[in-house]
Amino acid sequence: METQADMSREIEALRGSGGPQPRRDYPPYRSSVLRHPTRDLHQVDPEGVELWAPCFGAADIDDAEADLTIQRSGEPLGERIVVTGRVIDGDGRPVRNQLVEIWQANASGRYWHQRDQHPAPLDPNFIGAGRCLTDDDGGYTFQTIKPGAYPWRNHLNAWRPAHIHFSLFGTDFTQRLVTQMYFPGDPLFDLDPIFQSVTDPKARELLIAAYDHSVTTPERALGYRWDIVLSGTHRTPLEES
Amino acid sequence: MSFAPGQTVGPFFHLGLPFEGGNLLVPAGHPDAVRLHGRVLDGRGAAVPDALIEIWQADPSGAVPRATGSIRRDGFTFTGWGRAQTDGDGHYWFSTLVPGATTPGRRPFFAVTVFARGLTDRLFTRAYLPGDEPDALLDGLSGERRATLITTREERGLLFDIHLQGEGETVFLSYPRQAR
Numbered sequence: 474m475e476t477q478a479d480m481s482r483e484i485e486a487l488r489g490s491g492g493p494q495p496r497r498d499y500p501p502y503r504s505s506v507l508r509h510p511t512r513d514l515h516q517v518d519p520e521g522v523e524l525w526a527p528c529f530g531a532a533d534i535d536d537a538e539a540d541l542t543i544q545r546s547g548e549p550l551g552e553r554i555v556v557t558g559r560v561i562d563g564d565g566r567p568v569r570n571q572l573v574e575i576w577q578a579n580a581s582g583r584y585w586h587q588r589d590q591h592p593a594p595l596d597p598n599f600i601g602a603g604r605c606l607t608d609d610d611g612g613y614t615f616q617t618i619k620p621g622a623y624p625w626r627n628h629l630n631a632w633r634p635a636h637i638h639f640s641l642f643g644t645d646f647t648q649r650l651v652t653q654m655y656f657p658g659d660p661l662f663d664l665d666p667i668f669q670s671v672t673d674p675k676a677r678e679l680l681i682a683a684y685d686h687s688v689t690t691p692e693r694a695l696g697y698r699w700d701i702v703l704s705g706t707h708r709t710p711l712e713e714s
Numbered sequence: 715m716s717f718a719p720g721q722t723v724g725p726f727f728h729l730g731l732p733f734e735g736g737n738l739l740v741p742a743g744h745p746d747a748v749r750l751h752g753r754v755l756d757g758r759g760a761a762v763p764d765a766l767i768e769i770w771q772a773d774p775s776g777a778v779p780r781a782t783g784s785i786r787r788d789g790f791t792f793t794g795w796g797r798a799q800t801d802g803d804g805h806y807w808f809s810t811l812v813p814g815a816t817t818p819g820r821r822p823f824f825a826v827t828v829f830a831r832g833l834t835d836r837l838f839t840r841a842y843l844p845g846d847e848p849d850a851l852l853d854g855l856s857g858e859r860r861a862t863l864i865t866t867r868e869e870r871g872l873l874f875d876i877h878l879q880g881e882g883e884t885v886f887l888s889y890p891r892q893a894r
Contacts, residue, residue: 493893494719495834502722504832507757508878514837514888517851521816522770522778522825523889527795530782563717563891572785576730586726602730638723638730646770646825647889651836653721670834671719679718704717705891 475628477664484669493676501666503627519707523646529572529606539605541575541617549599551580551618553694556654556682559611562643563705567611574604574640575615582621582635591624616694622661634661634668641701648703655681656697717893720835725764727829728799732766735787737798739769739810746774749871750824750841751807754800757879761804765830767876768797769808769841772822776814812843812872821847823863828876828886837886841865841874851887859885 483501490496497509542549556575560568578584578601581593585600599618607613620635636653643649655668662668662677671677679702688696723731740747750769754762771794772778779794787793798806813822823840842852842864852860862884865872877884 493716495721497834499834502832502834505722505834506832507760507880508762508830508832509834510837510883510886511757511879512883512885515851515855515885516888516890519889521820521823522772522794522813525778525780527770527784527793528780528782529784533782533785574730576726578726584726584729586729588725600729638721638727640731646827647838647892649768649827649836649838650718650720651723651727651829652718653724667722667724667834670721676716676719679716680721701718702716704889704893707889707891 477628477630480628480631480666481664484663484666487672489672491672493671493673495670496672499666499670502670505670519645519647524708526571526642526644526646526648530570531606533572534604534606538603539615541599541601541603541615544600545598547598549579549618550596551599553616554619555614555616555688555690555694555696556637556699557612557614557688557696558699558701560607560613560641560701560703561611562648562703567609568607568643568703569609569611571607571642571644572604573607573613575637576602577617577637578620578623580618580621582623593621593623619656627666632661632664634659634665639701641703643703643706645706645708647707650701650703653680654699657681657684722831722834723766723829725831727766732797732799733785737796737806737808738787739792739794739796739808741789742809744809746811747809748812749807750810750865750874751805751871752873752875753804754806754828754830754876755804755878759880761800761802762830762878763800763802763804765800765804765806765828766797767800767806768795768827769810770795770825771810771813772816774811774814776816776822778816815847819847821845821849821852828878830878833878838888839863839876839884839886841872843872855885
């Protein structure tokens, strides 16, 4: 199995080689090798349903689902955090009343998932999944626990930087996005082939939340702010009405 | 503006994304229910057991659904959106209705999004109904490429396999206002 030094050389060789989105063909992330298309994406003008996104409403979600610290009978272990921000489209408009879903490891870096069997403890009081609808300003807020880093088997001594998975919808089907939010200053950034699959350093910055003391809640939780810009919309005003 | 980059759903998306009834746009016992299903395959033809497929579609009249309620389905409201994970054999399935044409005379399709462990960013494609209506996308593709976008009609459903890579690689789409 390759060492981290071997991996880091591969990552280094591909720096800056892609655009602002991740390279789908990114061999340092071993699982991508047989799972990326080799043909170029075929550009089409969106039509019909592609000009619209599915709708979600208050009946789909309980408000309590945005608080990952109250899903079980007791208090979860770890550093309580607030993660808040806005979802906006490529023209700067807020994405209103739209679904945001998150999932993450617990404070020890363990996922509540059968496939995660690495020897870090599960926390019976933390499952690690939440969802909410954005407000009229595109805003979302989750109460949660800071996830831990965790090992994986991409190469010898591979560790993922702490992250929260985010799933987002826009107002067009074409804006669908699943991504990961990271925490500032993580020493694992340069070593991680998933983060580095975005080979443009400016684009990677967009995945890192900012510590925001104005979000920090006294005696309760540290605050992080992360705004998410989706791609542009395609509907004309006529179609909008 | 700079758009947020995508990142893989990873191996643990089952914790956050699938939900009960996600693949049942209509109950399987609905008199007009069809099964839209298929397998997700990698570049060696092996099953991808950790993929997630979403569909978004018009109703049978061709109207784009604007109703909420996909996550807590009531069994009566057609929301047009569904989500299904692949099983150990790489197989996914939805119980749904056959979409109508949003513009008369055009070939109806399901808009499809593909996520998987090992896939660094989502992929978009279309699963068309079989037919002979003209279509700007299909008509611009070679026969072999075109075939990857057309479902196969079955007695009670539509079959749509998704080849991420290699022989029979599905045509995946990009749209003008996306960063590449």
